[in-house]
Amino acid sequence: MKHTLTLPIVLLTFFPFWAGGAEPTKDKVIPADRDASASTRLVLDYIVALTRRTDKKLMSGQFLGWYPDVNLAAAEKIQELSGKWPAIIGVDYYETKLDVAKRTEPEFHKPPRWRSINRLIKDYWAKGGLGTVSVHMTNPATGGKAWDTTKKPTADWLDPSTETGKAYLGQIDQIADGLEDLQKAGVVVLYRPFHEWDWAFWWGKLQPDLARKMWQHMFHHLVVNRRLHNIIWVYNGSMNRYPGNEFVDLNSYDYYTKDPVAAAAKYKEMRGTGKPFALGEFGPPGAYDDSVTPRNYGYAPFAKKVLDAAPGTVYFLAWRDAWGLHRNPGTRELMMAGRNISVTHVALGTVRVMRTTGMMGEVVGMAASLCTKHAVTPRGVYEKHLDELKALMQRGVGKADLR
Numbered sequence: 001m002k003h004t005l006t007l008p009i010v011l012l013t014f015f016p017f018w019a020g021g022a023e024p025t026k027d028k029v030i031p032a033d034r035d036a037s038a039s040t041r042l043v044l045d046y047i048v049a050l051t052r053r054t055d056k057k058l059m060s061g062q063f064l065g066w067y068p069d070v071n072l073a074a075a076e077k078i079q080e081l082s083g084k085w086p087a088i089i090g091v092d093y094y095e096t097k098l099d100v101a102k103r104t105e106p107e108f109h110k111p112p113r114w115r116s117i118n119r120l121i122k123d124y125w126a127k128g129g130l131g132t133v134s135v136h137m138t139n140p141a142t143g144g145k146a147w148d149t150t151k152k153p154t155a156d157w158l159d160p161s162t163e164t165g166k167a168y169l170g171q172i173d174q175i176a177d178g179l180e181d182l183q184k185a186g187v188v189v190l191y192r193p194f195h196e197w198d199w200a201f202w203w204g205k206l207q208p209d210l211a212r213k214m215w216q217h218m219f220h221h222l223v224v225n226r227r228l229h230n231i232i233w234v235y236n237g238s239m240n241r242y243p244g245n246e247f248v249d250l251n252s253y254d255y256y257t258k259d260p261v262a263a264a265a266k267y268k269e270m271r272g273t274g275k276p277f278a279l280g281e282f283g284p285p286g287a288y289d290d291s292v293t294p295r296n297y298g299y300a301p302f303a304k305k306v307l308d309a310a311p312g313t314v315y316f317l318a319w320r321d322a323w324g325l326h327r328n329p330g331t332r333e334l335m336m337a338g339r340n341i342s343v344t345h346v347a348l349g350t351v352r353v354m355r356t357t358g359m360m361g362e363v364v365g366m367a368a369s370l371c372t373k374h375a376v377t378p379r380g381v382y383e384k385h386l387d388e389l390k391a392l393m394q395r396g397v398g399k400a401d402l403r
Contacts, residue, residue: 032219032249037229043130043188044232044249051276051312058303059315060335061088061132062325063281064120067095067113072120077326082335083379086325088190089124090281090317091117093178094136094146112171114178118185125187132190132234132317135175139203140167146202153206158217172218176226183230192280193218195236196254208240215243236280239269248273250314252280256323258297260306260316267310279306279316283323295322300330333377366392 029048031041050057062078064070070091079085093112112135121131138144141151141164159165175193182189197204197211206214215235222228235248242248251273253266260282267277284297299318306313318325325331367389370381381389 032233032245032247033223033229033231035223035227035229036231037183037188039186040188040230040232047232047250047276047314050314056304056307056311058307058313059087059130060084060303060325061090061315061317062086063090063317063319065320066092067116070117070120072124074324074326075124078331078335081326082332084335085127085129086335088130088132088315088317089120090132090134090319091120092134092136093117093175094138112174112178114175114181118178118181121182121189122185122187125185130188130190132192133179134192134195136202137171137175137193137204140164140171141203143167146204149200149203152203153210153214155210155213158213169221172221173226176222176228179222179228179231180226183228186230188230188232190234190250191231192234192236192252195280197237197241206241211237211241212243215241216247219243219247234278234280235275238266242273245273245275248275250278251275252278254281255279256281256283256285256319258285260302261309263306263313264309267312271312276314277310277312278314281319282316283319284328286322295328297328298330299325299328300333302330302334332379362396363389363393 029041029045031044033040036044050059062074064072064074072089075086075089093114095113117133121133124131136146139146139148139151140157141153142148144150156162157165157168160169179189179191194204194211194215196202197206199205204211219233222231233247233249234252235242235250236252236254251270253263253270255262260279263277263279270277284295286295286297302316306316321327325334367378367381370376370385370389370392371378374380374385376384
């Protein structure tokens with residue numbers, strides 16, 4: 001197995017998460033699921049380690065879209081623009097609004113579409129990436145989509161002897177079928193249920209006590225009853241609905257705003273839990289459904305802004321269509337992240353402590369001097385001034401004036 005260590009950058013992109021590219025955590029990481037698989041523990045350990053690094057890294061992510069049109073096109077476009085793949089792809093087991101209902105019959109009581117979605121997650125995992133799954137669950141009381149708020153949840157949703165409770169549990173079991181399929185394939189997933197339940201656009205804006213009970217009920221059913229141990233549990237909401245540290249691995253909140261400095265308040269609020277923090281979704285100003293017009297949100301300084309506002313952030317997920325990294329400028333600069341080293345587990349410790357990484361720092365400094373000299377980006381050095389960089393490397397630091 002190879003281990004990938006990305007230095008010295010702000011952003012981690014496409015790499016094998018289980019390979020241990022981050023320094024091990026000093027303290028043992030205890031997952032919410034005490035029976036979590038070895039792979040799940042390794043991924044979680046990596047994520048927690050990101051919060052303790054001094055070199056300021058976070059993982060990049062991109063939501064791919066909705067069934068039945070979900071595919072890797074957005075991630076492929078990011079790779080085309082930047083030469084890098086996002087570390088995380090985002091998917092959803094359900095459809096979006098009713099504008100696609102005629103193509104995805106039956107219109108009501110939609111089942112989760114995990115059979116189509118899981119193929120993408122498995123392929124990305126095999127390449128070294130990670131998937132995060134959200135679930136815009138059908139309203140079990142009406143059969144309508146998640147946006148149907150005509151009937152709000154009540155305690156009887158948790159009672160399988162009632163019709164609504166039976167329908168609700170049926171949905172959770174269908175979600176579990178999808179997660180079980182991933183478990184059988186050895187895939188670890190970031191699972192973000194009940195996302196945005198602070199907001200009233202869907203049936204999930206619940207009274208805090210019921211919200212906590214519904215989260216705990218789902219956790220128990222998936223972990224204990226269905227024995228799913230490949231899940232990293234991602235909470236997404238305010239602390240008044242927080243189900244408790246024993247049911248959560250990672251906290252997150254969603255932001256649709258110009259400046260990620262908005263993350264500072266929620267980060268501060270959630271920091272007391274001791275859990276890592278993520279931007280579960282991010283979208284800059286403008287309508288998501290404009291599929292044609294080029295957008296002008298500058299993503300280049302995004303990672304730095306996020307980490308300045310919320311230093312313990314471990315990843316962000318740019319949301320769909322016109323909000324995405326693939327539709328806005330600055331993605332190449334954001335994802336331009338220096339150099340990856342792939343070594344065996346035997347060599348990894350040596351690389352971390354010897355002159356090798358110091359030499360990398362020298363080369364990065366040389367490349368930076370060429371950026372200034374020629375007024376180009378780091379990629380411009382590679383594309384247009386590589387021979388000059390190689391000449392500087394041959395001369396070495398301290399041997400000659402590098403002006």
